[in-house]
Amino acid sequence: MRRSRALYLSLCLGVALSATASASQFGFESMRGLIESRGIKSVDELIAALPADLRSHYTLVFASRSLQGATPANPRVILFGSDAEFVLTFNGAPTERGSSAVETMEFDARNNNFQFREIQFPADKGGPVTISEANSARCVACHGQPARPVWDTPPFWPGVYGERYGAGLSAAEAQGMRAFLALQQRDARYRSLLGAAAFGQRETYVASARAVYNGVSTTSPNAQLSALLTRLNIRSILSEMASRPAFDAHRYVLLAAAEGSCGPLPEYYPASIRDQIADELRGFRRMNAGTDRLQAAAVAARLTGRNGRVQRGAAGLDDLRFVVERNLGLSTQQWTLALERNTYDASAPEGAPTLAQVLFERVGLTDEELRGLHAYRSFTSDDRYCEHLRRQSVRALEAWYSAHPLPAAPASVARLEPSPSRDPDAPSSQNLVASKPEFLDRCTSCHTGQVGPFIPFADPGALAQRLVQGNYPHGRLLDEILYRLAPEAGAQSMPRGITISAAQRRRLEDYFLDLGQGGATRSAL
Ligand code: HEC
Ligand code: HEC
Known part of the structure; x- marks a missing residue:
């Protein structure tokens, strides 16, 4: 009963907004207008006010490599509408990274390129809502330049519900999904999602015999998003080539x-x-x-x-x-x-x-x-x-x-020529500054700017001391770094967005280990 009322209300809202605007017409400027005209001051209010088309086409990320944290019960939501020309993301629990922000991507159909922006909502409703410039350094660190969407390719979207194309939810996913659905109806943000219950049903991911018989093709939300983003991406690539x-x-x-x-x-x-x-x-x-x-x-x-x-x-x-x-x-x-x-x-x-x-x-x-x-x-x-x-x-x-x-x-x-390979088993040099491993500058660029948490990668002295301190999920900073460098870290692994070979990883590990030893001796003195 409660549910159908909520659905009815949100449908009305959606209809009111989308009666004049088709899916592709609700873009970034419409959203900005909505925030201003209604005095919207929180992520919850914004999500509730979005057109039904956006709130009924989405995927749910339970382990994200983005700026917004995610867990199985509190997934990151990627709203993409029926054409993915305007995409909006948010997450759930207030303790999650990036939970006071909404991220958007808009496809600029005139210039055939993508624009990424972040909207920060104030901690208390008195403060201002801030909207970042398009494709700021903070976004292009992962989305590249020219900026493009980031979305794994079929048949796998690790960390997104329905992560295996053509298969139903795994036991672990099904458990996470139950936890999510249990809170979805009551949650201030998630309750604005339309049709969430379908994410617990096998037919959302795998075509049922009846659907196959009726010639209805079932495309999972992850595959739908892939197809839509691929279409836009190809369009932007062709336009770049043609220029x-x-x-x-x-x-x-x-x-x-x-x-x-x-x-x-x-x-x-x-x-x-x-x-x-x-x-x-x-x-x-x-x-x-x-x-x-x-x-x-x-x-x-x-x-x-x-x-x-x-x-x-x-x-x-x-x-x-x-x-x-x-x-x-x-x-x-x-x-x-x-x-x-x-x-x-x-x-x-x-x-x-x-x-x-x-x-x-x-x-x-x-x-x-x-x-x-x-x-x-x-x-x-x-x-x-x-x-x-x-x-x-x-x-x-x-x-x-x-x-x-x-x-x-x-x-x-x-x-593109492979760089001359150094012997990975050679004893690491005592001179730490001189033996900076490959990719260390990438750690620096994300961790001393606006992307990742601050870690002084550019300052070996300061880093050495920090390495043996801290209270991270896997121990001291050094332990956390070693964990993050290992492939087992999955969605949390570092350096983010860069695939490195085992030998390259070993050189990074050796560097931090040596530096950490220095830090340990120094703090013992
Ligand atoms: C540390 C890497 C990282 C940074 C920095 C980053 N993103 Fe992303 N972004 C991702 C990943 C990974 C995904 C794929 C979905 C997921 O795993 O959550 C993604 C997906 C998205 C999406 C959904 C559409 C798509 O590309 O699949 C939007 C919108 C988005 N990001 C906006 C932003 C904005 C705006 C910024 C800058 C404020 C930003 N991102 C910065 C990693 C990043
Ligand atoms: C493209 C950007 C990017 C690059 C490159 C990158 N990181 Fe990160 N890193 C992040 C983001 C974003 C987070 C926070 C999200 C998370 O914890 O996964 C993070 C988190 C971490 C953390 C956990 C910090 C904490 O406070 O919990 C460690 C440790 C770390 N990175 C180490 C590294 C190391 C070592 C490298 C280089 C080998 C590296 N990172 C390269 C973006 C990056």
């Missing part, structure tokens, strides 16, 4: 590389530079071998203890990335939706558009013959469609490269 001067001349080779079924890439270039391209392409592939394996290992680590097993096919993006980096001069480091920026995982749920599709649409706009041949493809590398691509590509690139001779491999490609 490069070399794009037009390379559109055919880009399409061939993206489709990957039209034979060797060098054949799309003028004969005079084919050997050089083939050489560089081999080098490029060698340098990139293994990057996706690292990310798969990171995902597996976050699933451990929950019977995780990750298998991922080869990303197959190498050729396309080669053309984009080498010929358009654009970095592809930030393409993935995964937090691990040095990986190139482009997995997306079925139904999400691919770069090949959007490139085809784009090239097809001015090439009717291409569209016709596509319909009759025989899917061999010498079918007429591929022949057409090759011919058009060579023609366009002959003109381009006669005006813009191909330079030697640029620094961006050279930079």
Whole structure:
């Protein structure tokens, strides 16, 4: 009874707001207007006032690597509406990190980019509500530049209810979900969510026999969000590519590389530079071998203890990335939706558009013959469609490269060369300042600014003393750091957003251990 009344009220509110505004029209400015016109002073009030579309499409994160803490009973909520062009997040318990803030992401459809903002609500209702600038340093530390959403790729979203695509809740998830649903109706924030009970039902994650029979496809909320974000991400990537001067001349080779079924890439270039391209392409592939394996290992680590097993096919993006980096001069480091920026995982749920599709649409706009041949493809590398691509590509690139001779491999490609490996078992040096391990500067950048809790990583003397003190969940600061460096830390592992190898981890561990010993001796003196 109470429930249906609450539902009825919130539906009315939603209808009142969304009658004039469709899902995609309720964006950041509408939210700001709502806060101002209604004098909203708390996260609770804001969530209650949002349109029903946002409050009925969401996912629940029970272990988050973001600025907002999460637990199974008090998950972080990601509201995404029916198109994910405006996304809003909040969490629950007042003791959780970031619980007085709401985070938003808006897709700017005019410029095809993403804008992240944070809204801080005052501790007491007298204070002001503050709204951060778009894509502040605090957000781009993890969302990158250009800023993009961070969302794991199917089939795993470790730490999000329904973490395994196509499977129901695990026993541990089901237990957490029961705890959440038990408080949801009474909680000042969570009660504004519509249809939360569905998160406890198997059909939300796995298509029932009846649904399959009726041809209804069930897409879990995590997969829905993946598909929507992938669509927007692809749109922004295409727009970035198209803004490069070399794009037009390379559109055919880009399409061939993206489709990957039209034979060797060098054949799309003028004969005079084919050997050089083939050489560089081999080098490029060698340098990139293994990057996706690292990310798969990171995902597996976050699933451990929950019977995780990750298998991922080869990303197959190498050729396309080669053309984009080498010929358009654009970095592809930030393409993935995964937090691990040095990986190139482009997995997306079925139904999400691919770069090949959007490139085809784009090239097809001015090439009717291409569209016709596509319909009759025989899917061999010498079918007429591929022949057409090759011919058009060579023609366009002959003109381009006669005006813009191909330079030697640029620094961006050279930079990807693995750094000369040091012997991980070599005894660590006594001179701690001189032996700063790789990635220490990354710890510094997040922990001496506005992202993570303050830890003096840039000051070895101060750090040495802090290491042997403190009362962290895993002991002293040193113990907490060692725990965070281990893969077992799962969602809590450090350095956040960066996948490191075992040898790199060992060097970091050795550095902190040595420094900690120094700190222990000093405080004993
Ligand atoms: C320490 C890393 C980190 C920082 C810093 C960070 N985020 Fe995120 N963000 C994440 C992760 C990880 C996710 C994926 C969902 C999750 O695990 O909670 C995410 C997801 C989001 C989402 C949901 C849409 C999406 O990208 O999947 C929004 C909105 C968001 N963040 C906003 C912000 C804003 C605004 C800031 C700056 C105030 C910010 N984030 C800073 C890690 C971070
Ligand atoms: C991209 C940003 C980012 C990077 C890089 C990063 N951290 Fe963190 N770190 C965070 C955030 C955010 C938190 C707080 C959330 C949490 O506890 O997981 C955190 C928490 C911690 C904590 C727990 C502190 C506390 O007060 O509970 C430790 C210890 C830590 N990080 C160590 C490191 C070390 C060591 C590195 C480098 C190897 C590193 N971090 C790199 C963002 C980062």
